[in-house]
Amino acid sequence: MPLCHTEDQTMLADTVRPFLAEQAPVRHMRALRDAGDRTGFSPDLWKRFAELGLNGVLMDEADGGLGLGHVEAGIVLEEIGRNLTPSPFLATAVGAVTMLRGGSTAQRQAWLPRILAGEAVGVLAIDETPRHRPGRIALRAQRVGNGFRLMGEKRFVTHGHVADFLIVAARTAGSCEDEMGVTLFLIESHVANLTVEAERLTDSSLAARLKFDGVEVLKEAVVGEVDRGFDGLTKTLSALRTGASAEMVGVGSGALDMTIGYLKQRKQFGRLIGSFQALQHRAAHLYAEMEVARAAVLKAQELLDCGDAGAEQSVMVAKAMTGMASALAVQEGIQMHGGIGMTDEYDIGFYMKRQRVLSELFGDADYHADHLARLAGY
Amino acid sequence: MSNPERFRQETRAWLDTNCPPEMRQPVRSKDDVVLGGRRAVYKDPAQQLWLDRMAEKGWTAPEWPRSYGGGGLSPEEAKILQSEMGRLGCRNPLSSFSLSTLGPTLLKYGTEEQKREHLPRMARGEIFWCQGYSEPGAGSDLASLATRAEDHGDHFLVNGQKIWTSDADKADWIYCLVRTDTSNKHNGISFLLFDMETPGVSVKPIRLISGYSPFCETFFDNVKVPKKNLVGELNKGWDVAKYLLSHERESLSDLSAGQLSLGQIAKRAVGTEADGRLDDPVLRARIALFEVRALAFRAMSERFVDELKHERAPPHQASVMKYLGTELNKQRHELMMDAEGSDALEWESDRSRGGANARAWLRTKANSIEGGTSEVQLNIIAKRILQLPGA
Missing domain, CATH: 2.40.110.10 (Butyryl-CoA Dehydrogenase, subunit A, domain 2)
Known part of the structure; x- marks a missing residue:
């Protein structure tokens, strides 16, 4: 399988990107926060995910799902990350659905249809x-x-x-x-x-x-x-880690894009700050790091989708690498924005906070590096 | 049975029959690597046998057309060949840099006569090429090069000096950037091929911090180069040079393939605790975090190859690969020196294979200088990919 998106996958991205950018951009998350929301996401949006069939991305077609894989789930998660969209998609459509693969018929019949309809959240x-x-x-x-x-x-x-x-x-x-x-x-x-x-x-x-x-x-x-249950737990964790990695690629890319945009617009000393080599090299380094992370995630997704024995290792590489690269993205993001990056009014800080949570979720870079070392026998 | 599957099985069988057992041992020293050329030295007759068999098959240049000495394989078949060679542990029969740089460049820009003259001999390892790009006054600012080529009717007369010419003292031919128009910086450069035995060419090796002399100064004093050896159009050599450089960056980007894992090297030198963990927790953590990056970069290399095949590689991605690959390789060798402690410091002993690791460590410091420094790559990424404004 070539390590790049197929035409169908590109089409899915072309559908999901505008959907989330319009329905749930960063200001959607900001509005929920400002309103003191205690649900943690918008149930209406969860319903609209269902209408697009996204909740069933990893479910078999026999169960009413799309019968797709982690590459496709990752396409959705990357956009969730880029827009900082609060959503139970990762926990439920990836985590619970993967876990229910090993569930009884009764469990599957009770919950899969409700997840598909956007009526249930399982974690x-x-x-x-x-x-x-x-x-x-x-x-x-x-x-x-x-x-x-x-x-x-x-x-x-x-x-x-x-x-x-x-x-x-x-x-x-x-x-x-x-x-x-x-x-x-x-x-x-x-x-x-x-x-x-x-x-x-x-x-x-x-x-x-x-x-x-x-x-x-x-x-x-x-x-x-x-x-x-340990085996099923490990398998589900692999799916969740891969998903969290894809979401972090979105968070990191979102922060990078915002930062590059700012470098092209902010003037100091009578010049655009993006013309300073000190900042250009840092931005270029960051771009390179994000590209490595993106490739590592795609590798993990593809190996999971074809049931390869090396998938677990690739998943850990992906989670650790995206943790490091997206941390750099948000840190450089705030630094290059200067004072305005410290204000609540500006969005870049939200990226830093979300990255921190995703990085910790299901194990950070240290955890996975240690585990990889053990797998490699040292 | 599907075609790729049949190809895999046939390839596996052929390799198993034809690859001598000596050529299935890991490369341990410099003379295990076959460079080819008129003055080729074979440490072991098996090296020559393996090269001849592979060249006969066209598999030293698997994807070139058969008429130019290649194997005529599709990208998928070439990938299968590579994976089967990896599976059997077959050595690369011919480690000629020109196969992945000058070869593709001639396929794109060369005349039919140039392709027929040079490609088959390159693929058979008969001619070893060097690259005349950098000059004392033209490093990162390569296009400021000053070596002159004057038009003398049926030939050019070349005068000037190149530096950092890799293996010029062993090379048979050179591909060389020369100035054919002094009034135009980028559009005054041409791309020439000539024999290093042409009168007026002289070479002086440069001793490096590793103690080795892989690079030379190369001098041209009234060197006559036939007009037919011009590649591409006159004064359009910069396009040819950039095309070749992008291939060079691709090939410099994966320098760590097939090397022993750092964790294993460190275990041998440092020992382990009862639970099998390296008995140096800080070094272990540094290695583990490095390996995350190395494995992630391997995925990126794989993606890059696939994108090139499907013509979906973003422009200038080779600069990203070159930057990351060379920086990683430097880090890898720093960690290797740390892991081996004082063993790695021996410079001459047989035990250290003549200081092989220390010399290799020092050699890697050039990785982020040659083929465009890391800073030049970052400039390219910033300006061409991120479209940041100029100064």
């Missing part, structure tokens, strides 16, 4: 510590009668406070760092003994802290097999 609950450590799952699920009782905490669950269902990684056997003994549970949000606290994050998005204080579920809530 994964993985993190338990401030730094992403999916290899350490301590939340316990004890067998009780015909089901399980869950005790423990989850955090950094984006859209968790408005989700219709949660997929929770819990420990049914073994100790905290064992891969064996992890079980995934699909839980409706309105269950007894679950406390959900919505926290406003830096980028004005909302993420939940969940407290499971003896939440009881039936054995039908298990996704896949008991004790053997």
Whole structure:
């Protein structure tokens, strides 16, 4: 498969780009923030995603989806990133849909149609510590009668406070760092003994802290097999990391474009500041870094789509590289904007905040570099 | 069976039959690399055998037309050939820089006679070429070059000096930028080919910080060059030169392919902790973050090749590749020196293969200077891609 977009993929980008630029540009996010919105996204917009079929991008055609892959999902996410659009697309249309591939028929029938229609949000609950450590799952699920009782905490669950269902990684056997003994549970949000606290994050998005204080579920809530959920968790994380990488490419590109635009318009010392070589070289370096990140993401998307064994490694490279490149984009963005870049009125700061959240989500560059080193045996 | 699949199997079988076992060992020293030329030196007869077999097949220049000594392969087939050679660990039979630079340039700009004269001999490794671009007064500002070529009816008379001419002391022929019009900077340059044995050509190697002398000063004193050796139009050599440079930048951009992983090198020198991690956490982290960039850049190289094939590469992307690839290669060698500690400092011992790593480390410092400095590439990106205003 050639490492560039096909004609169909280019066409999809040509549809999605104006759609998001018109329906949900940065001022859409700003308006939600200024209104003190507590949902975290616009349900109307989520419906319009559904009308375009985007929510089913990764669903099989038999399930009513588009039957497309991560390259296509990434096209949508890049535009979400460029416009800083608040949306449950990554969590639900990528995360929950990938996870439901391993779900029971009943689970799939209950949730896929509602996701497709833009009527349901489903999210994964993985993190338990401030730094992403999916290899350490301590939340316990004890067998009780015909089901399980869950005790423990989850955090950094984006859209968790408005989700219709949660997929929770819990420990049914073994100790905290064992891969064996992890079980995934699909839980409706309105269950007894679950406390959900919505926290406003830096980028004005909302993420939940969940407290499971003896939440009881039936054995039908298990996704896949008991004790053997780690594999499904890893696969879903790969999809989510690739998606978050594509979104970061959008955030970084958006910041880069804004900055280049500013260099062509701002005058000092009687000259456009973009004519100063000191700034030209930094902008050119940044462009080169973003191009590397973009290529790394495309590679990961293609390997995931063809089920290649090297996909996991490529995904980690993509997440780490986009983390580094987009961090440079937003940092250089503010510096080159000068004082105006520090004002709330100007959008560049929003890019910096969103980048920071996406970089942390599902593991930052350090996490993935460390993991790659372990895979490479050093 | 589909055609590509059949081609893959036939290629695999042919390589397996024809590639001598010695040529499936990793390259360890400079004399493992075959440059070809009239004065070619073969350390091992297997090198010559492997070159002859591959050249016979046209596979030293897989994508050139068969009539010019190439293999006539499609881009897809060439990719398959490359991957099958990688799979069997086959060495490159002929590491001639001109195959990827002058070759494509002659295919585009050369006359039929020039193509027939030069391409087959290049592909068979019979002629080794050097490049006469830079001059003492024309480095990054290459178009200010001053080597003169005067029109003398049936020939040009060339006078002047080139510098940083790679391997000029080993080269048989040179492709050379000369000034044919002094009144016009860019539109007064022409592209000539001539034999290094022509009377009036002399060469003086330059000793570098690595202790090696890969570059020379090359002097021209009333050198007669037949008119038929002009490539492209008179005074339009800058276009030819730029076309060739973009190919050079492509080939300089992936310098780390097929090298041993830094993590493994460091493990050998530093040792590991009980859990298998490198026993130097700070070095480990630096290597790991470097490897992220190196692997990401590999994806970018792959994308670039695919874009070129599908004619979708953005203009000036070769400058992005050259900038990133050479900067990465320098970092890689810095880390390699760090990883090997004092072992890497030995300059002459057999143990260090004559200081091979230290000399290679020093050699990489030229990567971001030759073929247009990193700063020149950044200028090109800023002005041509980002369209930032001029001063």
